[in-house]
Every structure is written in C-alpha cells, then in structure tokens.
Amino acid sequence: xxxxxxxxxxxxxxxxxxxxxxxxxxxxxxxxxxxxxxxxxxxxxxxxxxxxxxxxxxxxxxxxxxxxxxxxxxxxxxxxxxxxxxxxxxxxxxxxxxxxxxxxxxxxxxxxxxxxxxxxxxxxxxxxxxxxxxxxxxxxxxxxxxxxxxxxxxxxxxxxxxxxxxxxxxxxxxxxxxxxxxxxxxxxxxxxxxxxxxxxxxxxxxxxxxxxxxxxxxxxxxxxxxxxxxxxxxxxxxxxxxxxxxxxxxxxxxxxxxxxxxxxxxxxxxxxxxxxxxxxxxxxxxxxxxxxxxxxxxxxxxxxxxxxxxxxxxxxxxxxxxxxxxxxxxxxxxxxxxxxxxxxxxxxxxxxxxxxxxxxxxxxxxxx
Amino acid sequence: xxxxxxxxxxxxxxxxxxxxxxxxxxxxxxxxxxxxxxxxxxxxxxxxxxxxxxxxxxxxxxxxxxxxxxxxxxxxxxxxxxxxxxxxxxxxxxxxxxxxxxxxxxxxxxxxxxxxxxxxxxxxxxxxxxxxxxxxxxxxxxxxxxxxxxxxxxxxxxxxxxxxxxxxxxxxxxxxxxxxxxxxxxxxxxxxxxxxxxxxxxxxxxxxxxxxxxxxxxxxxxxxxxxxxxxxxxxxxxxxxxxxxxxxxxxxxxxxxxxxxxxxxxxxxxxxxxxxxxxxxxxxxxxxxxxxxxxxxxxxxxxxxxxxxxxxxxxxxxxxxxxxxxxxxxxxxxxxxxxxxxxxxxxxxxxxxxxxxxxxxxxxxxxx
Numbered sequence: 001x002x003x004x005x006x007x008x009x010x011x012x013x014x015x016x017x018x019x020x021x022x023x024x025x026x027x028x029x030x031x032x033x034x035x036x037x038x039x040x041x042x043x044x045x046x047x048x049x050x051x052x053x054x055x056x057x058x059x060x061x062x063x064x065x066x067x068x069x070x071x072x073x074x075x076x077x078x079x080x081x082x083x084x085x086x087x088x089x090x091x092x093x094x095x096x097x098x099x100x101x102x103x104x105x106x107x108x109x110x111x112x113x114x115x116x117x118x119x120x121x122x123x124x125x126x127x128x129x130x131x132x133x134x135x136x137x138x139x140x141x142x143x144x145x146x147x148x149x150x151x152x153x154x155x156x157x158x159x160x161x162x163x164x165x166x167x168x169x170x171x172x173x174x175x176x177x178x179x180x181x182x183x184x185x186x187x188x189x190x191x192x193x194x195x196x197x198x199x200x201x202x203x204x205x206x207x208x209x210x211x212x213x214x215x216x217x218x219x220x221x222x223x224x225x226x227x228x229x230x231x232x233x234x235x236x237x238x239x240x241x242x243x244x245x246x247x248x249x250x251x252x253x254x255x256x257x258x259x260x261x262x263x264x265x266x267x268x269x270x271x272x273x274x275x276x277x278x279x280x281x282x283x284x285x286x287x288x289x290x291x292x293x294x295x296x297x298x299x300x301x302x303x304x305x306x307x308x309x310x311x312x313x314x315x316x317x318x319x320x321x322x323x324x325x326x327x328x329x330x331x332x333x334x335x336x337x338x339x340x341x342x343x344x345x346x347x348x349x350x351x352x353x354x355x356x357x358x359x360x361x362x363x364x365x366x367x368x
Numbered sequence: 369x370x371x372x373x374x375x376x377x378x379x380x381x382x383x384x385x386x387x388x389x390x391x392x393x394x395x396x397x398x399x400x401x402x403x404x405x406x407x408x409x410x411x412x413x414x415x416x417x418x419x420x421x422x423x424x425x426x427x428x429x430x431x432x433x434x435x436x437x438x439x440x441x442x443x444x445x446x447x448x449x450x451x452x453x454x455x456x457x458x459x460x461x462x463x464x465x466x467x468x469x470x471x472x473x474x475x476x477x478x479x480x481x482x483x484x485x486x487x488x489x490x491x492x493x494x495x496x497x498x499x500x501x502x503x504x505x506x507x508x509x510x511x512x513x514x515x516x517x518x519x520x521x522x523x524x525x526x527x528x529x530x531x532x533x534x535x536x537x538x539x540x541x542x543x544x545x546x547x548x549x550x551x552x553x554x555x556x557x558x559x560x561x562x563x564x565x566x567x568x569x570x571x572x573x574x575x576x577x578x579x580x581x582x583x584x585x586x587x588x589x590x591x592x593x594x595x596x597x598x599x600x601x602x603x604x605x606x607x608x609x610x611x612x613x614x615x616x617x618x619x620x621x622x623x624x625x626x627x628x629x630x631x632x633x634x635x636x637x638x639x640x641x642x643x644x645x646x647x648x649x650x651x652x653x654x655x656x657x658x659x660x661x662x663x664x665x666x667x668x669x670x671x672x673x674x675x676x677x678x679x680x681x682x683x684x685x686x687x688x689x690x691x692x693x694x695x696x697x698x699x700x701x702x703x704x705x706x707x708x709x710x711x712x713x714x715x716x717x718x719x720x721x722x723x724x725x726x727x728x729x730x731x732x733x734x735x736x
Contacts, residue, residue, distance in 0.1 A: 037588075046410055046437045047719040050588045050726040060608065062586035063728065064443055065435040069414045075432055079447060086454020218430035220405075220418045240428065351415040358418040360431060 001193035001323045004160040004311040007099065012044050016097035016192035017055035019316075023194035023323075028207020029091055031056075034196070036089045037063045040076035040096035041315035052095065070264060070350025072096060073193070073318020074218065074362020080197045081216040090199045096320070097192035098313035121185055121265065125177035128267035132179065134282070137270070139179045141285030143170040145266035146184050146308050148294050153305020155295075155336035158320075160189045160311030184266040189311025193320035211329045211344075211366045214251075217244035221351060221359035237361040238275040238349055245363040246277075251343065253277030256299065256365070258328050258338040259345040260321035263306040269293075272347055273301060276363070300338045303328065318348040318362060329368045342368045369561035369691045372528040372679040375467065380412050384465035384560035385423035387684075391463070391562035391691075396575020399424075401459045402564070404451050405431045408444035408464035409683035420463065438632065438718025440464060441561070441686020442586065442730025448565045449584040458567045464688070465560035466681035489553055489633065493545035496635035500547065502650070505638070507547050509653030511538040513634035514552050514676050516662050521673020523663075523704035526688075528557045528679030552634040557679025561688035579697045579712075579734045582619075585612035589719060589727035606643040606717055609731040614645075617733040619711065621645030624667065624733070626696050626706040627713040628689035631674040637661075640715055641669060644731070668706045671696065686716040686730060697736045710736045 039049025263269035270284030351359030407417025638652030719727030
C-alpha cells in the first residue's frame with residue numbers, strides 16, 4: 001500500500017498504480033502470471049481499475065470493478081478469492097483505491113434516509129447513544145478507542161495520521177454528532193492498497209512468506225420492518241458474516257490473535273469487537289478502556305491505527321486491512337507488531353444505512 | 369427485463385426491482401434458494417444492488433456491485449458464473465440497471481482523451497472512417513445496420529423504440545460525428561434486466577426451460593504504444609474474448625445461430641460481427657446491406673433491436689442481451705424469433721477508450 005494521506009495533486013491512477021507495483025514487488029509473483037484483476041472503489045469513475053492497470057501496462061486481463069461502499073475492499077478480495085479458489089485463475093490482483101472528496105463519507109446522496117438527516121455520523125451517534133444507555137458505557141470509553149488507535153497509527157509509517165492524542169483532546173474536539181466528537185470520526189483520506197492472491201501451488205513461488213485465506217465471507221444488510229432494537233439488528237450483518245467465516249475456517253473467536261475492524265467511528269470498533277465475538281457483549285467499551293484491545297492486550301484490534309488513524313479511503317480500506325494483517329502474520333510490523341500472531345481477522349462494513357438492508361460486510365480470516 | 373425507455377418519475381430501485389421480480393417469476397426458482405447477487409450499473413450511487421434487493425426484501429445475501437462501463441452486464445454475469453460454476457453457490461441473481469443522464473455515454477469525464485474531444489461518438493466515427501477507407505464500405509451500408517435493428521426492435525415489446533425507419537431517414541438525420549448520424553447512435557434509455565443463474569442440479573427445478581452457459585469470457589483492453597492500425601487493434605479486446613469463449617465452448621463462429629452484439633453505434637455492430645468471426649473481415653457492411661445479419665438471414669444479429677433500438681442503459685445492456693437470447697433459445701420470441709436457434713452468443717464492449725487499455729469486453733455463449 002502507499003502511505004495514506006491527501007494527494008490533491010496526484011491522479012488516483014498514479015497513486016493506485018504505486019500500490020499495485022509495491023504489492024507485485026513484495027509478492028515476487030511474475031506479473032505475467034496474473035490473469036485477473038479485481039478493483040475496489042466507490043467514486044473513481046468508470047473502468048477505474050483498467051485505468052490503473054494501463055499505467056502499469058498490465059492490460060488485457062479480465063478486470064472487474066467492484067463497489068460495495070466501505071466494504072468494497074473486502075468484497076473485491078472475496079471476488080478474487082472465488083476466481084482463484086474456484087480454479088478459474090492461478091493468480092489474481094486485488095486493489096482498492098479512493099481519492100476522497102469532502103463529504104463522501106456522509107452518506108449516499110440518493111438515499112432518502114440521508115436526505116432526512118440520517119447521515120452516517122448521525123446513524124453511528126444514535127448507535128452510540130443507544131449502546132451507552134443499554135450497557136452503561138461512558139463517553140470516555142468510546143473516546144479511548146480513538147486514543148488507542150492513534151497510538152498504534154503513530155507506529156505505522158503507512159498511516160495518514162501518525163500522532164498520538166490524549167483522551168482529553170479526543171473528548172474536547174468539536175462535536176460532530178453527539179456523543180461523537182471530530183476525533184472519533186475517521187478523517188478524509190486518499191489512498192490505495194493492493195494484494196496478490198494466488199493458488200496454493202503458485203504460493204510456493206512467492207518472495208515474501210505467503211499467508212493463507214482460510215475464510216472469505218460477504219453479507220448484505222437484512223431488511224426488517226419491525227422488531228429492530230437499534231443496536232444488535234444494525235450489526236446483524238457483521239454477526240452473520242463472522243459466523244460464516246468462523247465456520248469456513250473451523251475456528252472460534254478465541255482463536256484470533258489480531259484483528260483489523262471497521263472503526264469509521266469509535267462506536268463502530270466497539271460494536272464490531274462484540275459482534276465478531278472478540279469481546280463479550282456490552283464490554284467493548286470497558287475493553288478499550290482497560291487496554292485489552294491495544295497492541296500487547298488480550299486481543300489487539302487495529303494495530304495499523306485503523307480507519308481513525310490510518311484513514312479511510314472507502315474502497316481501499318478493506319485491502320489495506322489485509323496488507324496490514326499479512327505483514328503482522330509475517331512478523332514485519334516493527335514496533336506495532338502483535339507478538340505471536342498466527343491467525344488474523346479483517347472486517348469491513350459499509351453502506352449508508354446498513355440496518356435497513358442496503359449495507360455490505362466482508363470478513364476474512366488469514367493464517368500463517 | 370422491463371420495457372426499456374425513459375422513466376424520469378421512477379427510481380432506479382423501482383424499475384430494477386420490477387426486472388428482478390420478472391426474472392424470478394419466469395425462472396420459477398424459489399427466491400430463498402438464491403444465495404448471492406451481482407448487480408451491474410455505472411452511475412447509480414453506492415450499494416445500488418442492495419437498494420434494489422431491499423425493495424424485494426431479498427436482503428442479507430452477499431451482493432457484489434460490478435462496474436465495467438458498457439460491458440458491466442456481461443461482467444456481472446461472468447462474476448455470478450464463477451460463483452456458481454466454482455461451486456460456491458447454487459443459485460445467483462444477476463441484474464443490470466441504469467437510469468441514464470444525457471451525456472453519460474459520451475465518455476468518462478475523468479479521461480483526458482475525452483476532454484480533448486475523443487468522446488465515444490468521435491472515436492467510433494474515426495473507426496467508421498478508417499473502416500470505410502480500408503474496405504470500401506459505404507455510408508449506406510453502415511446506416512443499414514440501424515434500419516435492420518429498428519426493424520427488429522419494432523417486433524420487440526421490450527424495446528425503447530418500436531418504430532421502423534428508412535435508409536433515407538437514417539442517413540439524413542442530424543450528423544453527430546461524421547459519418548455517424550443521430551440514428552446511427554444508440555439513444556438515451558433507462559432500463560433494467562435480470563437473469564437467474566443456477567447449478568445444473570437446480571436447473572431441473574426451473575419453470576421455464578433453462579439454457580446452458582457454455583462459455584463466459586471477460587477481457588480488458590490491451591495497451592500498446594505503437595503499431596496500432598486504428599481498426600483491428602481497437603477491437604483486439606473482442607477478438608481475444610471471442611477466442612476464449614469459442615475455446616471454452618469447443619465451438620467455432622459458424623456454430624452460432626443468433627447473436628446479440630454491441631451496436632452502440634452502427635459501425636460497432638459491423639466491427640463486432642467481424643471480430644467475433646460471424647462474417648468475413650471487411651464484409652460486415654455488405655452483410656448488413658444484403659440482409660445476412662437480419663432475422664431470417666445467414667446469421668441474425670441483434671434480433672432484439674440491439675442497443676440502437678432497444679436502447680442502451682449501460683449496466684443493463686449485457687443482461688438484456690442474455691434475456692433476449694434465453695427467450696430466443698426457448699423459442700418465445702414471436703415475430704422476431706430466429707428459427708432453429710440452439711446456440712447463441714452475447715457480446716458487450718465498453719470503456720471510453722478501449723483501444724488504449726481501459727476497456728472491458730464480455731462474451732458469453734449459451735445453448736439450449
């Protein structure tokens with residue numbers, strides 16, 4: 001991946017091709033062997049994948065452009081995984097990219113929910129309020145997710161923001177949608193990331209030690225007209241994707257050593273940890289407060305800095321998670337290395353109104 | 369599919385869900401058995417596939433939104449085909465949709481070629497000029513493609529335009545990019561189409577007689593800095609996709625009884641017929657003139673009316689082709705029925721500048 005940040009003077013084709021070049025070099029797989037590409041992006045115009053491959057003269061191969069809001073990167077990996085695991089291709093290139101415009105993350109302009117004020121920050125704020133009331137979580141516990149992730153991001157040379165911040169700084173930053181303050185919302189970030197997916201046979205030719213995809217699961221939101229309690233139903237999409245992934249990997253949550261989860265907002269990470277089974281229901285806030293989800297804690301979550309610190313270029317995030325987890329499993333993460341990590345989980349969830357059926361979620365489990 | 373046309377007062381979610389409902393009803397497959405959806409569209413906003421499925425309460429299943437310009441529909445079918453043929457799913461839903469804005473078809477606004485005037489009509493006009501000069505084709509031969517396809521479209525209750533037009537009317541319509549007149553360019557059309565893709569075992573449960581996908585091939589444009597002759601290189605993308613598809617099906621062009629090809633512009637159909645091997649190189653214009661590609665001719669091409677008459681809602685066209693060919697193979701096409709059709713080929717190609725590497729092409733072969 002490239003270092004996430006703001007690239008107003010570069011075309012998405014330019015910085016995305018840098019990420020692809022880096023992934024190809026690191027993999028050591030001959031580019032000639034790659035016979036399919038899947039590109040993830042949300043707002044980069046038509047055939048954007050091909051436009052990137054043209055920069056690299058990697059043209060001619062089937063190229064599928066995938067969009068699934070914030071879950072696009074995971075969906076692209078899933079698509080490539082089907083292409084390789086299904087025996088159609090031996091080597092696939094997956095890349096995600098986004099050159100963000102301000103406000104892109106607010107919500108889908110076509111959706112009436114967003115037009116009526118139920119934008120993404122508002123929706124997550126409602127979840128946060130509901131969660132706090134239900135479980136007695138505090139505003140400080142939520143804010144600790146941001147403190148923790150910025151501490152990790154400060155150790156990640158690929159992160160957009162590489163500065164630590166205090167609990168007080170997070171809590172006293174400008175309110176966006178109470179209780180969420182500005183520093184509890186992911187920043188506006190450009191970026192790109194890429195991975196090479198190969199068959200088991202071809203993996204033996206890889207330069208860097210390959211990791212294994214043992215589970216790949218995608219779900220969409222379930223629409224229910226009634227009976228929604230505002231928290232668990234909203235995240236049913238993650239619960240179902242996780243259940244599929246654990247079943248596919250024949251693993252349970254306790255087997256996971258490190259996770260990258262969707263922390264577009266602090267409350268998002270807390271709910272994700274619970275819905276993925278990484279911590280007990282209702283204890284996500286306490287776990288963040290006690291450092292259980294920090295590097296060195298019981299289950300390190302977002303050692304890359306997550307969306308809050310690494311940044312969140314929509315279509316790129318899911319692929320960047322897999323890049324980070326690959327490096328973690330390879331033991332190449334320096335100061336942010338999770339010791340002994342042999343099983344890793346990546347989770348992205350998106351769509352402006354996941355609770356009402358239009359969301360997308362992807363969960364992958366990787367092993368050494 | 370729904371009848372293509374202009375639907376200014378309907379949301380894409382509404383008319384696309386009508387198409388999905390029709391496909392499900394026609395297939396007779398229990399919607400509960402469908403475990404993945406692939407949606408094709410170019411400019412319908414984020415998670416548009418999920419937004420359609422929400423209308424149908426077909427939520428929860430993995431949903432992949434695919435974009436590949438005018439080849440998006442074929443790419444979505446290819447993705448679903450991998451999901452089913454690879455053994456990951458027994459039943460997949462594929463749908464394509466587009467609510468078009470004027471000018472959407474001109475070219476990708478992000479590409480400098482389009483900004484410099486090399487829009488799609490201009491590009492096809494250059495191809496037409498080059499073709500006419502090289503092979504001695506006439507303007508009337510090109511125009512005959514439009515006459516032929518409107519004659520077919522007049523027999524198709526799903527076509528946007530259901531009126532015939534004379535050669536003189538086509539030739540004397542407003543010039544768009546000479547030699548292409550207005551009636552040689554596809555109209556601005558909204559629409560949606562859907563197909564259900566199932567495993568062989570599940571196909572036995574289908575209500576309408578299922579057709580078999582015997583080949584599914586996707587390619588992207590090959591970038592070459594030099595040595596391009598302006599015609600054949602541009603369409604190398606179709607030649608390669610066709611070669612893959614014929615190999616996969618163990619067939620040759622002469623085995624095809626009916627084809628739906630990408631006639632966004634009249635010259636497009638002529639080049640497609642030649643590049644797919646359906647008629648000899650340089651004779652596409654003559655074949656159109658002599659009625660060889662008309663219904664009842666040697667190889668009927670675009671019996672639906674094609675993009676010129678049925679219309680071209682970008683992401684929907686590739687799926688609509690497959691709907692038409694399915695009906696043709698089932699013998700359900702009434703006056704536009706191609707007698708004895710047992711092998712059918714669908715071809716879409718897109719991307720604003722296919723010749724320089726950013727295009728996409730999909731070819732499918734279907735049999736009874």
